[in-house]
Amino acid sequence: MSAARPAGAGSPVTLLVIAKEPVPGRVKTRLTPPFAPWEAAALAEASLADTLAAVAAAPAARRVLVLDGRPGPWLPPGFDVVPQCAGGLDERLADAFARSAGPALLIGMDTPQVTPELLTVDFADCDAYFGAAEDGGFWALGLAAPDPALLRGVPMSTAKTGAVQRARLVAAGLRVRELPPLRDVDHAADARAVAALAPGGRFAARLAQAEHAAVRR
Template sequence: MSPCATTLLVIAKAPIAGFAKTRLTPPLTPREAARVAAAALLDTLDSVLRSEVTHRVVAFTGDLSAAECSHELARELAKFEVIPQRGAGFGARLANAHADAARFGAPVLQIGMDTPQIGPDVLTSAANQLVDDEAALLGPAEDGGWWALGLPTPQPARVLVDVPMSTDRTGELTGNALQHCGYRVRLLPKFSDVDTFADATRVAAQSTGRFAATIHELSDRGLVLR
């Protein structure tokens, strides 16, 4: 099977204590939360590497040398085109990342590092839908946000600058903004992303990999509240 002519874009931040996954503290310590973030990112990178796409890009921010699992992350990131995040505000950074990633080839399917349970089969299926249809793709999250955004061209990503992020209406408002740009919006399967510790335990119970192993290890050692 030949790879789908799509760029798969990951938005990621260095898993540094006090910088990544701060909503997991408490019950985790800042360093434990960063370990969880590193595991989630490593699982995500692994799924992207095993997906049938032509280009793999990571828009990265933060000091990798100060991150948990820095050596392993550096080894995995070397397999990607890594670009810096740029812009003031998360919406602007997302929009700019779409524009920068599209230079490697459009269309672009963008995900984050908060859904480590999503495997290459789901990502490959979404990439194929994006190539076969001129519609935008939106992957809704259980909390009202979204875990994936697929765009045939990067221009409509500019709507993200004006969409409130991290609310229970972010997904709805993103879909509405894309429709106002003239795009049909097709929904991908809904998944839970990891924002809180309750999210983390739920996702770990439904998945395998480094993320699930890290959550189970912390729980088994009594390092987190049950």
């Protein structure tokens, strides 16, 4: 049951980013084709860099990169880096929230169009934030009082993932505030649409390079 005033009201928020090291053949495999594996990895790196830049520019008590792999030159200063746990994505997301003793907002690396303004949240009048993804998942989840049990067992990477996760929050009696829906970068069409939303970012520049190279092949 939710309390009259959320535990996280007025408290600084921990911003969590869950990500994979951008290694060819391990990230953004649905972008191949039309792009080569190394190009898909370069796009993943640019997406991650844009995401981390937005997080770095947003107010936070702490910024944590929950990483599968090793950090590289794309990592800006000011982040704590912790390894992802073993298990499915639900377990890894749950473990990421367990890293925070206070209110936290978690995002992934697939929405390079995210802005610091979208990540500036306050739990004064809610217990949770939920950002739906256009593919049926979710791009952001915020909890005033992080409870890993709210994520464990949620089926991930399906068209119903977001609906199931949001229903979990409601069933727990949490007051949920919606963040604007965003489009994840999964396929080439997603990449083009997202780049058009943030034409000045690293991702848009890297996509232009990759598309130019693909045309010349």
